[in-house]
Amino acid sequence: MTGKSLGLSEPLHDYLLSVSLREPEVLRSLREETSRHPERIMQTTPDQGQFLALLVQLIGATKTLEIGVFTGYSSLAVALALPEAGQVIACDVSEDYTAIARRYWQQAGVAHKIALHLAPALETLDRLLAEGQAGTFDFAFIDADKGNYWNYYERSLQLLRPGGLIAVDNVLWGGEVINPDNQSPNTLAIREFNQKIHQDNRVSLSMIPVSDGLTLAVKR
Numbered sequence: 001m002t003g004k005s006l007g008l009s010e011p012l013h014d015y016l017l018s019v020s021l022r023e024p025e026v027l028r029s030l031r032e033e034t035s036r037h038p039e040r041i042m043q044t045t046p047d048q049g050q051f052l053a054l055l056v057q058l059i060g061a062t063k064t065l066e067i068g069v070f071t072g073y074s075s076l077a078v079a080l081a082l083p084e085a086g087q088v089i090a091c092d093v094s095e096d097y098t099a100i101a102r103r104y105w106q107q108a109g110v111a112h113k114i115a116l117h118l119a120p121a122l123e124t125l126d127r128l129l130a131e132g133q134a135g136t137f138d139f140a141f142i143d144a145d146k147g148n149y150w151n152y153y154e155r156s157l158q159l160l161r162p163g164g165l166i167a168v169d170n171v172l173w174g175g176e177v178i179n180p181d182n183q184s185p186n187t188l189a190i191r192e193f194n195q196k197i198h199q200d201n202r203v204s205l206s207m208i209p210v211s212d213g214l215t216l217a218v219k220r
């Protein structure tokens with residue numbers, strides 16, 4: 001078993017992985033190291049990592065944004081899918097988590113594609129906007145603190161070109177979005193995010209049950 005499988009039985013999810021997952025050795029090795037990390041629950045799952053890589057390839061992305069790096073699984077999956085001149089602007093606040101990420105980016109030979117910004121992501125995104133980078137990104141992946149999802153989404157939307165794609169993780173939050181007894185701040189934030197994006201006519205939208213739920217929004 002390699003992670004979350006919303007709605008699928010464990011044997012069926014294992015089957016899905018056995019006939020579809022093509023995980024490069026360096027990603028497998030990062031996942032193995034992260035499986036011993038106390039915060040391992042936060043890691044992007046391999047099927048989702050592969051799906052993000054496919055999306056990046058599909059839209060021909062070169063300039064991408066990642067909000068929430070942790071030990072680097074999704075940023076590495078995306079960087080491996082980018083062309084040689086591709087870029088990942090990666091945002092996180094943790095020196096400790098991202099030290100692991102940096103080791104694997106080096107090992108995979110893609111460190112030159114990834115610029116890590118160690119600061120609250122809102123500061124980084126506001127700086128990119130102040131520098132005049134609005135409309136220049138092809139792809140953004142939102143996977144950091146849930147209470148800021150709407151703020152990250154608003155800024156990512158400004159940074160994206162028309163036709164650019166935003167992917168938002170954890171939108172089903174382990175099923176807790178439909179548990180009325182769960183009024184935790186993270187659950188409330190995700191519920192509110194889902195309601196607001198549903199009404200947002202600036203994007204075309206799809207929510208898919210990959211991993212912990214992934215919303216895809218294409219800027220119109």
Ligand SMILES: C[S@@+](CC[C@H](N)C(=O)[O-])C[C@H]1O[C@@H](n2cnc3c(N)ncnc32)[C@H](O)[C@@H]1O
Pocket residue numbers: 042043044067068069070071072073074075091092093094097119120121122143144145
């Ligand atoms: C769920 S993890 C990201 C998982 C990652 N995408 C992966 O592939 O494994 C969330 C990350 O968001 C970071 N984070 C939390 N608050 C943040 C903030 N205000 N700005 C930037 N990063 C933040 C955490 O340090 C953590 O590494």
Ligand SMILES: O=c1cc(-c2ccc(O)cc2)oc2c(O)c(O)ccc12
Pocket residue numbers: 041042043044143144145146169170212
């Ligand atoms: O259990 C979690 C927690 C987070 C999380 C909490 C607080 C932050 O500031 C950032 C992230 O994120 C998770 C996540 O992205 C995931 O896929 C599974 C579990 C969790």
